[in-house]
Amino acid sequence: MADPVLQLSGVTRSFGALVASDKVDLDLVSGEIHALIGPNGAGKTTLIKQVVGEILPDAGTIRFHGEDITQAPPARRALAGLARTFQISALAPEFSALENVMVAVAPRAGGVFHFFRSAQRDSALVQPAMAALRRAGLENRAHVPVTGLSHGERRQLEIAIALAMQPKVFLMDEPMAGMGPDGSQRLTRLLSELKAEAPILLVEHDMDAVFALADRISVMVYGRIVATGTADEIRTNALVREAYLGDAA
């Protein structure tokens, strides 16, 4: 197996008596979709937050392209290419879809400290933003304010923003959440294309999508990774069936 792009070793974080991440070892190699599944409250989002730097682990290390980023500030990690999509869409509600993506383009196209030139006429900003919207299938909705976008479109916009970040890794926290069957299928197709560009760490509850997409699956229960393997291995793993799939499958 190639060198991992993202590697977590022994990552531990507790909130009082609750151990949200318990010595988590997890890696992501290029070209793959690595799904992280587990019951609600298992600590999946907490783990993502540690990868992006929103919270810091108590112990363990996080390496990105071999570099230790365990303590790096969130903005630096994002600039290095860790692109996160949020479980609950986190957008600038007063802005149009295009403007939301432009914000993500700015730090990668000359920085944010440009005071006089009109951002709307800045092709270094608008063109990459439009390209990202096009790939996410939102081209026709570019000028619609976020408040006018449907739930599914907001999920697509999350993806467009991540695309505009020239990502080296996608961290997707339930991108399918609340999408209809059509939307889920379209997104499944998009994700299977994207993984060639940058590997995806995918937190998802939609098991159809997970088993269709994931090259590897890790199962998290009570902050611990109880199993990692291919879709078939996970499906047949007794421990997993008992802990998680038992009632779901």
Next chain:
Amino acid sequence: MRAEGLFTIALAGGLLAVALIAFAAGETFTITLATKVAIFAMAGIGLNLALGQGGLVSFGHAAFFGLGGYAVGILSSHAQNYDPLTEWPFLIEGTTFMPVLWLVAVIVAGLAALAIGAISLRTTGVYFIMITLAFAQMIYYFAISWPAYGGEDGLSIYVRNGFPGVNTLDPLSFFLLVFAVLAAVILLAWRLKASRFGLVLEAARQNALRVTSAGITPYRVRLVAFVISAMITGLAGALYADLNRFVSPAMLSWHTSGEIMIFVILGGVGRLGGPVAGAALFVLLEHFLGGLTEHWLLFLGLALLAVVLFARGGLAGFVLKGRGHG
């Protein structure tokens, strides 16, 4: 943006027209009122950058307004008394030359904002409001207790400072000078709002987490906005000192911070022309209602209440209705 631009031009044009008509009618006092509106509008535009675009509710902008005023007062009083500011390590003399006074006022306000903002911007919400208020009050009490520059009594500027080619003692000429500065400030605010920086600043207000996860540190963006905001308000303070030919600690007090905030809220938070409308309404209420009753602040309070309850976007929002910020 376009409707907002027209609204702003109309307001500024209206202000200019009022001053010119007053001049034709020989109403000097009205010209002074118009000058006051222009200066207050400028102070509000400064705050609006932090408060409106940035969502940074500064309750300490009197600090920058007052520092701008004191920069002018101190430098010109030294010049008028032929008493250099300092002779060591090298000679610094006062000046009555407005461009230099403005520059000093802007720099002083900017440096103060850099220090105050660097600390205050580590907090948010109510804490930010309180800490900016605390800093402003520190400067206020410092000014009161510093007898060299008038202390509680303030500091007079015997003759209005000069600007090359303009007779600043003539009310209309001084108004036109202030108006030209206001126009430049509006232009600057308009460019800033449409720029990349403005985009990111507004995004950070709407969703700081999103901006961070795009690779931008909101703190830096906000600090720069806070400094520019203070510089504009400081420039307004400098002009206010020359309008009144007097500076006093009142310019630094929390009442002033509140008034600047009222200009912004009455006019429309985050709107380009908002502070111009707000300042005009404030001065009108102060003048006409203040002439009828000394309890005019009660009516100001009612107006503010009406805006907050029924017209969230202030006067600008009311006129522009559904036309969005973008």
